[in-house]
Amino acid sequence: MKPETYTFFQNVHDVARLIPKGRVTNYGAIAKYLGAPRSSRMVGYAMNAAAGDDTIPAHRVVNRNGLLTGRMHFNTPHHMQELLEKEGIEIKGHQVIQLEKYFWDPMQELLR
DNA sequence: CGCGTGACCAGTT
DNA sequence: TAACTGGCCACGC
Numbered sequence: 001m002k003p004e005t006y007t008f009f010q011n012v013h014d015v016a017r018l019i020p021k022g023r024v025t026n027y028g029a030i031a032k033y034l035g036a037p038r039s040s041r042m043v044g045y046a047m048n049a050a051a052g053d054d055t056i057p058a059h060r061v062v063n064r065n066g067l068l069t070g071r072m073h074f075n076t077p078h079h080m081q082e083l084l085e086k087e088g089i090e091i092k093g094h095q096v097i098q099l100e101k102y103f104w105d106p107m108q109e110l111l112r
Numbered sequence: 113c114g115c116g117t118g119a120c121c122a123g124t125t
Numbered sequence: 126t127a128a129c130t131g132g133c134c135a136c137g138c
Binding site: 027038044045047058062069 | 117118119120121122
């Protein structure tokens with residue numbers, strides 16, 4: 001599929017797939033990387049569309065505060081937390097602890 | 113073809 | 126400090 005046929009959603013899904021295990025990122029960072037810093041909402045919507053897709057680690061995308069805002073879209077509300085903890089990320093109260101420590105910024109990791 | 117809405121974010125009031 | 130607002134894209138009705 002040609003890049004030009006890629007929708008915003010497609011790009012979001014691609015970036016999400018590149019998130020390393022044990023790392024997390026947020027909606028704004030992905031939106032910014034795609035050149036649409038004001039479209040972080042749409043990134044969230046794109047992840048919603050990605051729900052149920054095993055090839056997309058949607059659980060590694062949290063909001064700016066490290067809050068697992070998308071947890072309710074998984075099969076079970078705590079599934080997202082379990083996946084993250086399994087990757088070595090500590091979570092307390094539906095929120096990622098030491099977010100900056102695990103944060104993965106596509107702008108820096110991909111563009112270098 | 114128009115309108116409402118949705119896993120958000122940053123700046124203002 | 127809390128609440129409000131604009132911005133942005135895709136999709137369903």
